[in-house]
Amino acid sequence: METNHQIILLYYREGLSQRKIAKKLHIHRLTVRYRIAEYELFKSSPLSGQDKPSSLLISIYAPVLYTTVRTAQSDA
Structure with a gap:
């Protein structure tokens, strides 16, 4: 759960690219991409x-x- 929060903060607040977030957190780039997409879906829900x-x-x-x-x- 902590990693998800970090991904969103680094992406939206810090403006880091998905690749840089993946390197910084030592996780796969597709995981970062998936978590951001998941957050976008949550944000757009009613x-x-x-x-x-x-x-x-x-x-x-x-x-x-x-x-x-x-x-x-x-x-x-």
């Missing part, structure tokens, strides 16, 4: 962003909340 679940929840519950607020306002 639940990878912190704001996406809350946006989803808001879109689901917005009509209910809107109706509840409107009802409370009209009762007041």
